[in-house]
Amino acid sequence: MRLPVDVMVPGVRGLFLTSALLLGAATTAEAQSATGVRIDPAWLRADAVSKTAEFKLVGGLTELNGGMNFNGFSRGALVLTVPQGWNVVLHFKNQDPNLPHSVEIIPDGAAVPGGPVPPAFEHATSGRVDQGFSAGQGTDVRFVAGKAGAFLIFCAVPGHGAAGMWIRLAVSPSADKPSLATAPER
């Protein structure tokens, strides 16, 4: 028996809403790093009109990995996904009282480099990549995520990236908006 459309549609919407709520709950429960840092929704802002993703990127937010973390995550445990072709602004600041840090977007290769390498996108670097920024310092990094693929948000201060100071950037040809998620460490 066919149901009238005006009966079916609210039912479908109800199902969709329930699934979305369940998914949201699961994400919240899993969005926690080894030291208990959770994804803060305020880290990421998206403007669909200007196709701009703004991400608050904090070096040494916690003591995880001797301070060699971004936003309390290391070794790829946090993933920023942006749609291909969007503008990306990293509001980078170092909060580590002990170590300087920098940031570069680099390709996701077999081995994490031991120091600075050419960035994967033009301008996708904080500058001062070797010496880094000391506590309380930072800069905005602006680039266009022009090619799809897997990339690292990497600290180029020698030794830091190889010691685990990197998270992930996924540039997606199919995503319609930016998002943040956790992932297993590598």
Ligand SMILES: [Cu+2]
């Ligand atoms: Cu560093």
